[in-house]
Amino acid sequence: xxxxxxxxxxxxxxxxxxxxxxxxxxxxxxxxxxxxxxxxxxxxxxxxxxxxxxxxxxxxxxxxxxxxxxxxxxxxxxxxxxxxxxxxxxxxxxxxxxxxxxxxxxxxxxxxxxxxxxxxxxxxxxxxxxxxxxxxxxxxxxxxxxxxxxxxxxxxxxxxxxxxxxxxxxxxxxxxxxxxxxxxxxxxxxxxxxxxxxxxxxxxxxxxxxxxxxxxxxxxxxxxxxxxxxxxxxxxxxxxxxxxxxxxxxxxxxxxxxxxxxxxxxxxxxxxxxxxxxxxxxxxxxxxxxxxxxxxxxxxxxxxxxxxxxxxxxxxxxxxxxxxxxxxxxxxxxxxxxxxxxxxxxxxxxxxxxxxxxxxxxxxxxxxxxxxxxxxxxxxxxxxxxxxxxxxxxxxxxxxxxxxxxxxxxxxxxxxxxxxxxxxxxxxxxxxxxxxxxxxxxxxxxxxxxxxxxxxxxxxxxxxxxxxxxxxxxxxxxxxxxxxxxxxxxxxxxxxxxxxxxxxxxxxxxxxxxxxxxxxxxxxxxxxxxxxxxxxxxxxxxxxxxxxxxxxxxxxxxxxxxxxxxxxxxxxxxxxxxxxxxxxxxxxxxxxxxxxxxxxxxxxxxxxxxxxxxxxxxxxxxxxxxxxxxxxxxxxxxxxxxxxxx
Amino acid sequence: xxxxxxxxxxxxxxxxxxxxxxxxxxxxxxxxxxxxxxxxxxxxxxxxxxxxxxxxxxxxxxxxxxxxxxxxxxxxxxxxxxxxxxxxxxxxxxxxxxxxxxxxxxxxxxxxxx
Amino acid sequence: xxxxxxxxxxxxxxxxxxxxxxxxxxxxxxxxxxxxxxxxxxxxxxxxxxxxxxxxxxxxxxxxxxxxxxxxxxxxxxxxxxxxxxxxxxxxxxxxxxxxxxxxxxxxxxxxxxxxxxxxxxxxxxxxxxxxxxxxxxxxxxxxxxxxxxxxxxxxxxxxxxxxxxxxxxxxxxxxxxxxxxxxxxxxxxxxxxxxxxxxxxxxxxxx
Numbered sequence: 001x002x003x004x005x006x007x008x009x010x011x012x013x014x015x016x017x018x019x020x021x022x023x024x025x026x027x028x029x030x031x032x033x034x035x036x037x038x039x040x041x042x043x044x045x046x047x048x049x050x051x052x053x054x055x056x057x058x059x060x061x062x063x064x065x066x067x068x069x070x071x072x073x074x075x076x077x078x079x080x081x082x083x084x085x086x087x088x089x090x091x092x093x094x095x096x097x098x099x100x101x102x103x104x105x106x107x108x109x110x111x112x113x114x115x116x117x118x119x120x121x122x123x124x125x126x127x128x129x130x131x132x133x134x135x136x137x138x139x140x141x142x143x144x145x146x147x148x149x150x151x152x153x154x155x156x157x158x159x160x161x162x163x164x165x166x167x168x169x170x171x172x173x174x175x176x177x178x179x180x181x182x183x184x185x186x187x188x189x190x191x192x193x194x195x196x197x198x199x200x201x202x203x204x205x206x207x208x209x210x211x212x213x214x215x216x217x218x219x220x221x222x223x224x225x226x227x228x229x230x231x232x233x234x235x236x237x238x239x240x241x242x243x244x245x246x247x248x249x250x251x252x253x254x255x256x257x258x259x260x261x262x263x264x265x266x267x268x269x270x271x272x273x274x275x276x277x278x279x280x281x282x283x284x285x286x287x288x289x290x291x292x293x294x295x296x297x298x299x300x301x302x303x304x305x306x307x308x309x310x311x312x313x314x315x316x317x318x319x320x321x322x323x324x325x326x327x328x329x330x331x332x333x334x335x336x337x338x339x340x341x342x343x344x345x346x347x348x349x350x351x352x353x354x355x356x357x358x359x360x361x362x363x364x365x366x367x368x369x370x371x372x373x374x375x376x377x378x379x380x381x382x383x384x385x386x387x388x389x390x391x392x393x394x395x396x397x398x399x400x401x402x403x404x405x406x407x408x409x410x411x412x413x414x415x416x417x418x419x420x421x422x423x424x425x426x427x428x429x430x431x432x433x434x435x436x437x438x439x440x441x442x443x444x445x446x447x448x449x450x451x452x453x454x455x456x457x458x459x460x461x462x463x464x465x466x467x468x469x470x471x472x473x474x475x476x477x478x479x480x481x482x483x484x485x486x487x488x489x490x491x492x493x494x495x496x497x498x499x500x501x502x503x504x505x506x507x508x509x510x511x512x513x514x515x516x517x518x519x520x521x522x523x524x525x526x527x528x529x530x531x532x533x534x535x536x537x538x539x540x541x542x543x544x545x546x547x548x549x550x551x552x553x554x555x556x557x558x559x560x561x562x563x564x565x566x567x568x569x570x571x572x573x574x575x576x577x578x579x580x581x582x583x584x585x586x587x588x589x590x591x592x593x594x595x596x597x598x599x600x601x602x603x604x605x606x607x608x609x610x611x612x613x614x615x616x617x618x619x620x621x622x623x624x625x626x627x628x629x630x631x632x633x634x635x636x637x638x639x640x641x642x643x644x645x646x
Numbered sequence: 647x648x649x650x651x652x653x654x655x656x657x658x659x660x661x662x663x664x665x666x667x668x669x670x671x672x673x674x675x676x677x678x679x680x681x682x683x684x685x686x687x688x689x690x691x692x693x694x695x696x697x698x699x700x701x702x703x704x705x706x707x708x709x710x711x712x713x714x715x716x717x718x719x720x721x722x723x724x725x726x727x728x729x730x731x732x733x734x735x736x737x738x739x740x741x742x743x744x745x746x747x748x749x750x751x752x753x754x755x756x757x758x759x760x
Numbered sequence: 761x762x763x764x765x766x767x768x769x770x771x772x773x774x775x776x777x778x779x780x781x782x783x784x785x786x787x788x789x790x791x792x793x794x795x796x797x798x799x800x801x802x803x804x805x806x807x808x809x810x811x812x813x814x815x816x817x818x819x820x821x822x823x824x825x826x827x828x829x830x831x832x833x834x835x836x837x838x839x840x841x842x843x844x845x846x847x848x849x850x851x852x853x854x855x856x857x858x859x860x861x862x863x864x865x866x867x868x869x870x871x872x873x874x875x876x877x878x879x880x881x882x883x884x885x886x887x888x889x890x891x892x893x894x895x896x897x898x899x900x901x902x903x904x905x906x907x908x909x910x911x912x913x914x915x916x917x918x919x920x921x922x923x924x925x926x927x928x929x930x931x932x933x934x935x936x937x938x939x940x941x942x943x944x945x946x947x948x949x950x951x952x953x954x955x956x957x958x959x960x961x962x963x964x965x966x967x968x
Contacts, residue, residue, distance in 0.1 A: 103785040166796065174789040177734050178781070201738070204792060205745055208800035216807065216904070225893060225900035227807065233814030233897035237757050238807055245749070245803070292745060296756065304756045613926055615763065615935065654771075661770045665855065672851045679844040686840065686955075689963055690833050699967040710959040714952050721847050722948045728775065730784040735791040742795035746802030753806035 019553040021105035022512055026112050027091035027407065033116050034083035035478075040123070041075035042474055044068045049431075049467040052460050055452030065448035066133035067150065071122075073136030074154065077250065078161060079119040081388070084396050085257045086112075086168055089196045091407050093172065095503035095510075096190045098181025098519045103174040105551040106611070111168035113561035118161025121568055125153035129585070135446065137247065140228035140239035144220060147584035149572055155218045156568040160561075162207050162214070169203030172196055181502075182542040183521030187281070190501040190525075191274060194281050195260030198288040199253050205292065206249035213242030222577040237302065244295035252291040255387065256284060258395030259326060262348050265402050266330055267525075268498045269345035270337025276329040277524065283322035283329075290319045300371045309368040316366035323359055327352060342496070343417035347398030350425050354390030358383060361436065376446070379439025385432045389470075397424070397477060405495035409508040410484045420476040427469025434459040491637040493538055500525040505538030507637070511629050513548045513621060517541040548621040556607045563604030570596025678720040685709045763933055772856035776937035783938035790942045794949045797912075801953050804908055805960065808901040812965070815896030823898075823965035826891065828882065832962040835878050836954065842871035843951040846944040853940055858931040861940060865924055868947065872917045879910050902961070909957055912950050919943050 008016070017025060048068050051059045060068070094102055102108050125131040132154035134143035143151045176197045180189070189197075217239065219225035226232035228239050267274045274280065296304060296312040330352060339345070361383040365371045374380060397420070401412045438459050443450060450456055494504040502519065505527040520542035523529050530538055573588035573596075574580065580587030587593070621629075636642060656664065689706040719725040724736060773779040777787055813822050845868045852860025883903070886892075893903045920943050927936050 104789060170789060170792050170796065173738075173792050174785055177731055178785050178788055201741075204738075204796045205742065205799050208796055209749075209803040212800055212803035212807070216804075219900070219904070223893075225904070226897045227811065227900055227904075229897070232816050233811065233819065234900075235757060235810060235814070235897070238753075238810055241752065241757065242803055242807070292748070296752075308756045609922070612922060612939075617763065617935070654773075656770050656774075658770070664774060665769075668851060668854050672848070675844070675847050675851075679840070679847075682840055683837070686833075686836055686958070689959060690829070690836075693963045693966055694829065702967060703964055706959050706963050710955050713955045717843065717948055717952045717955070721843055721951075722945055723850075729787070730778050731788055735788060738792055738795040739798070742798035742802075745799050746805070749799075749802045749806040750809065753810045757810045 016553075018558055019109075019555045021101070021109050021551050021553055023090045023094050023102050023105070023108060024407070024510065024512075026108055027087045027089075029112055029116075030083045030087035030090060031407075033112075033119070034080050034087055037075050037119060037123075038080035038084065039474070039478075041072050041080055042471060044072040044075070046467055046471050048072065049464040051448060052450075053464040054461070055457055056449055060448070062448040063130075063133065066135075066446075067126075067131035069446055070132045070135055070138075070150075070154070071126075074122070074132070074158070075119075076388070077136065077254070078158060078165075079115075079122070081254045081392050081396075082165060083115060085199075085254060085392075086165075088192075088261065088396075088399055088403060089172060089200075089257060092403060092503055093193050093196050094175065094179070095406070095506065095514060096193045096501050097176060097179060097184050098502055098515060098521060099175065099179040100513050100515060100518075100548065101179075101551060102171055103179055104171045106554060106557065106616075107167050107171045109554070110557035110560060111164045111171060113557045114164025114167065114564065115161045116164075117561045117565045118157045118159070118164060121160060121565055122153055122157030125150055125157075128153075137240075137243055138217070139243075140217065140220075140236040143217065144228055144236075144578070147579055147582070149579070149585050151217075152221060152572045152577070152579075152585075155214050155221065156572055159211065159214050159218070160564050160568060162210055163564075164561075165203060166207045166211070169200040169207070172200040173204060176200075181515075181519050181521055184526075185521075187278065188521060188524045188526075190260075191263035191277070191280055191284075192257065192260035195256040195263070195284055198284050199256040199260075202249045202253045202256070202288055202291060206246045206253065209242045210246035213239055213246070216242070218571065221579070222571055222574045224576055224578070237299075240299055240302065241295070244298045245292075248295040248298065249288075249291045251384075251387070252287055255391050256287065258392045259284070261395045261399040261402075262330065262351060264501065265344045265348045265398055266333050267500055268402075268496055269340045269342055269348070270334045271340070271498050272333055272337040273500075273525065273528075274329070275332040275335075276325070279325055280329055283325040286322040287319060290315060290322070294319065297366055297368075297371070300368045301375045306368075313366050313368045317363055320359065320363050327356060327359075340498075342401070343412070343414060343421060344398040344402035346418065346421045347394045347401075350421065351390060351394040351398070354386055354394065354428070358386030358388075358390050361386065374439060376444055377439035378435045378443045378445055381445045382432045382435035382439060385428075385435075389428050389432070394425075397421075400477075400481075402496075404484065405490045406503055406506075406508060406510070408484065409489050409491065410487050411490060411495065412480050412484050413487075416476060416480045416483070420473050420480060423469055423476060424473025427466045427471075427473055430466025431463050431470060432466070434463050438463075489637075489640065494527070494531075500528040502526050502539065505530065507633075509633065509636070511633060513550055513626075516548075516626055516630060517545055518543050545623055545626065547623060548626060549618055550621060551618045552616055554611075554616070556611055560604045560607040563600045563602070563607065565600070566603065567597045567600025570594065570598075570600060675720060678716050682713050682716055685713055763930075763935055765933065767856060767933070769856040772932075773934075774854070776853060776856075776932070776934060777941035778938070779934050780938070783934065783941075786938045786942050787945070790945055794945070797949065801905075801908070801956075804901075804905050805956070808905045808961065811897045811901040813898055815898050819896050819898070821891050821896070821898065822968075823961075824968045826886070827962050827965050828885075829962060829966055831878060831882055832958055835875050835882075836958045838871050838875045838878070839951050839954050842868045842875070843948055845871065846947050850941060850944050853932065853937060856932060858927075861932065862924055862928065865920055865940070865944075869917055869921050869924070872913055872920075872947075876910065876913055876917070879906070879913075883907075906957060906961065909950070909953055912953070916943070916947050916950055920947065 017029060020026060047060060048065060051057050051065060128149065130148045130150045132138065132150040134146050134151060138151065138154055176193055216227040220227050220229065226234045228234045228236045230236065263274055263280060294312055294316045296308060297316045300309050365374055365383060401417050404410060404412050438456055441455055443456050490508050493507045506514065518541065519539040522540065527538055570593050574593050575587040575590050577585065577587060579585040689709045692702050692705065718739065723729060724732060778784050815821065845864045849861045849864035849868065852864060891899050893900060923939055923943055
């Protein structure tokens with residue numbers, strides 16, 4: 001039953017991961033996949049920076065540069081940051097609310113596989129005739145006329161992985177709403193759970209416009225529709241609206257869980273209750289709401305008219321208020337605390353000034369007249385990297401150190417972690433701080449080279465050195481992860497000694513059912529309350545030891561995702577595509593294309609039918625089995641030997 | 647959190663009461679249905695009758711809005727306050743509705759006419 | 761949960777769809793999905809409004825002359841009625857009367873099929889007179905919006921008839937009650953969307 005206490009062959013392990021519905025294992029898969037794509041996208045960024053190191057460099061061609069910048073943005077946002085945050089949401093949220101699994105374990109697995117196969121599909125473009133090259137925004141006026149299949153890969157890959165993200169989002173919302181342990185009221189939920197809830201709600205409302213927009217682009221490019229083609233009455237601005245209605249909330253989808261992670265890290269290492277909990281919750285919800293009302297600030301220079309620009313400018317500036325509330329609350333949590341500067345805390349301390357810098361330049365751009373100057377310059381690049389690297393990547397790295405003991409029962413090295421932080425952090429500021437000035441000096445973004453002697457050479461050179469330092473930092477982190485595999489198991493609860501929320505109350509390694517008895521939550525920071533009362537078990541229970549109901553594993557999510565993957569190839573090689581008919585891309589015969597689409601979707605639908613027809617009631621773990629698993633785990637913690645204590 | 651289901655046996659009197667109650671409720675649903683049909687017909691007739699467009703457009707949108715509320719609260723049982731987490735459900739549905747409204751406003755005002 | 765647990769109308773819970781944790785999750789989850797689907801329809805709806813009557817220079821089709829109002833009215837009536845019949849099915853589910861559920865869900869499917877047939881006829885008619893999918897931005901937007909609703913109808917029909925067939929022998933239990941309830945919620949949602957399509961696309965289209 002428990003993978004911790006029993007030895008298994010390699011094949012059995014692989015099968016276990018392919019079919020698993022356990023949120024802890026899905027978290028590990030998200031973490032691995034996210035790291036892979038993070039590394040790929042980071043490598044693309046390095047190539048671009050090397051190209052821009054010197055003026056008029058010929059390291060890579062203009063076309064390849066366009067592909068790299070498109071894939072870097074797309075991959076980082078959709079395929080690296082999102083899954084990495086999902087990894088922590090999967091690993092931690094059920095533990096924080098006292099649940100044994102998520103609300104829809106099957107859908108959780110389906111969400112992961114759709115995301116993963118969509119991502120693979122998108123990356124196959126490099127080998128099948130060229131990657132997308134119209135920027136991660138893929139504006140219709142560019143992408144409709146992009147030759148080859150690049151944009152088609154973008155559309156179909158994002159359609160599939162976007163569906164996976166939406167499914168995961170719904171799953172998290174329902175989990176947080178219905179699966180909370182007794183006593184875990186909304187206003188007692190840890191802030192990471194709160195931000196996961198709000199971020200999932202944003203996914204819920206932001207991904208449909210993207211799905212819609214991508215579908216319109218799909219039929220425009222591949223099946224002859226005319227949504228964005230002005231000669232047929234279409235309107236290219238519609239894509240921009242649909243994209244940014246999605247695209248702006250997407251930023252908050254990513255940054256809110258990052259805020260949540262820091263709101264977990266800071267109180268633990270300041271050894272103080274989070275300052276202003278209810279205002280933090282309120283600010284999170286307000287940011288989520290305002291995030292939807294500001295999308296047109298990405299389109300100030302399109303010419304929507306001064307009224308529209310004024311409305312969206314004011315709404316955008318309003319977001320600074322709840323964000324500022326959060327920043328002050330973090331500072332006031334640290335203020336007067338008994339601070340321990342561990343690696344996660346180091347990232348948190350680095351995060352606050354970096355993110356504030358990114359936020360302030362954001363308010364500058366919200367001023368529509370100024371945005372006419374800043375638009376499409378390196379200032380924008382500097383701004384959003386300060387928000388994304390300074391806000392999200394620091395959160396990911398910090399929480400990797402923070403939650404590693406719970407997720408893997410191992411620790412990441414402290415000294416190496418500190419070194420990684422400084423290398424990465426200094427590299428980050430070297431890379432992006434100077435780009436503000438490059439932008440103000442007039443260097444446009446998304447250009448593959450520039451003329452020398454305009455005063456840009458030195459800053460570009462330093463920027464590239466910084467990017468290389470960031471690359472070294474990431475390599476160091478990976479080394480740290482590899483070293484941790486051989487390190488000593490943690491085998492205890494509350495690794496950091498000052499854990500406050502429920503996830504720290506469980507002894508690692510965790511049994512697959514998380515809680516042998518459902519806990520009873522007696523207040524905010526439940527574990528802290530129990531510790532103060534001297535409760536050695538870390539929690540009080542809401543029920544006696546009894547049978548535990550758990551979901552069955554299933555291979556269907558993987559097969560369903562493969563079905564969509566096959567169908568996507570059918571649509572990609574549609575003989576009715578604009579580019580196929582123009583002769584710039586290869587198409588299949590109508591029969592092959594249709595067969596792939598119908599066969600692929602048929603496979604998916606067949607799986608859905610199997611899923612509905614076959615009753616899946618899960619299984620029960622009896623009290624005897626629970627006692628045995630608990631005894632085995634105790635034996636393992638004491639002796640380090642697997643295989644039970646017969 | 648428990649996966650156990652508690653089945654309680656209702657007394658004969660309680661059972662009869664519940665049955666009568668849901669029967670009366672079903673009658674109300676038929677009335678709701680009649681209202682919806684009527685509203686649809688009014689909207690249809692006012693267009694066919696050819697009143698001025700500036701008058702009809704807001705009126706039929708209002709009628710559609712009433713129908714949607716009826717569907718959500720009567721047919722989809724949102725009025726039943728014992729539905730699990732009904733407040734949260736309402737919050738999400740109306741947020742969706744509000745966003746839908748925002749899209750309408752945006753796409754009728756700030757997309758160019760070409 | 762025990763599938764073989766036998767119920768009488770008296771032991772059958774008052775809210776069978778929410779008697780289990782799975783049932784509660786399913787209902788809340790479906791509602792959340794519907795909220796998301798609302799936004800999906802809103803995006804395509806907004807696109808349709810923006811592209812209405814837009815086409816290549818000299819396009820002869822305008823919504824004013826194109827739409828067949830009486831046909832759309834009949835379709836609306838069919839779908840509205842099918843909404844009521846699925847309410848009847850849920851009423852019988854509460855009373856632990858499976859044959860009632862089956863009959864009324866069956867009628868719902870028939871009405872849905874009628875709706876679908878009329879829609880296919882309508883589409884085929886438009887294509888026949890030259891208003892095909894690729895004819896203009898307007899035609900693409902119209903077929904995408906109404907067709908997306910049509911696909912929802914098809915999914916709903918497969919879903920409901922699948923439930924009827926799968927459970928025809930074993931009747932109601934606490935495992936399939938939430939499934940019936942969820943399918944009926946989905947079906948009502950399809951009707952909600954159609955109310956807007958009828959009003960905004962057809963009625964306001966004819967207004968010009």
